[in-house]
């Protein structure tokens with residue numbers, strides 16, 4: 300560089316055009332976005348919309364924005380990663396390997412010991428901030444446990460705040476309330492064993508023609524056939540705080556005169572099981588701390604500052620544990636854990652790349 304150039308560049312430093320314009324552009328987009336949201340809300344208020352209805356309209360707008368951003372960034376619409384980190388093929392391999400376990404024609408040793416075929420429908424209520432977030436684990440269940448008639452474990456998704464989703468979930472919950480649970484840790488929650496014992500007791504009563512249970516919810520009680528009893532399990536998907544808020548809102552929103560299904564909690568998680576499982580998949584082992592950081596990263600992407608409860612297992616793993624406690628093959632839990640590890644690996648790779656900015 301010539302001396303003149305050096306002087307010149309000292310006096311007139313080259314403008315830091317890229318970072319400056321990048322941040323300015325980002326601030327401008329965020330400002331624009333905020334104005335659009337405010338104006339939309341004002342319009343809805345002017346139309347007389349309020350309360351739950353307003354919340355759903357605003358959330359749905361936000362979900363649509365997420366979808367358009369995800370498409371603009373060419374994110375995979377199945378696994379929610381960018382093209383470079385798409386994990387669909389690996390999850391599909393996992394699913395293919397486990398297809399025979401998920402098929403309704405097979406039953407595990409443990410389920411036959413319990414004298415019934417595990418038949419479970421997972422009803423996942425996802426927090427809107429989790430939607431399209433690559434770090435979300437619940438999306439894996441859709442890939443591992445597809446919605447199909449011939450699978451004895453199925454999964455159905457609802458997004459909290461998406462117009463009508465909570466009402467659709469409520470309808471599904473009430474189809475057969477006595478065989479439905481909400482997975483939520485609470486001092487009064489039943490264990491899975493207690494839930495199954497209740498079911499067994501009810502079946503015995505029904506088989507002897509005695510039924511003490513009064514059903515005020517107009518729901519249909521399962522025909523007493525021990526091999527086809529479908530258990531519906533509502534699972535709240537989000538950080539602990541998000542899940543707790545969804546649980547509270549669900550209770551407030553739904554008719555208080557119609558009690559919700561019973562709360563059920565998992566056995567205290569044997570963390571060493573998960574830790575060992577993660578370790579056993581060797582190629583993908585990462586410390587619990589790293590996993591936690593990645594989960595927090597996903598949340599931080601949404602500008603949320605929730606404190607994630609340390610060592611909490613992911614929603615997908617919790618569902619795997621639930622299926623295990625309900626008598627499903629442990630292979631299902633292991634395939635879910637493997638899926639979570641694959642997801643975390645991809646998340647680790649993606650976090651090392653420059654981030655696209657949320658608009």
Ligand SMILES: [Zn+2]
Pocket residue numbers: 375376377378379380385386387388
């Ligand atoms: Zn994908």
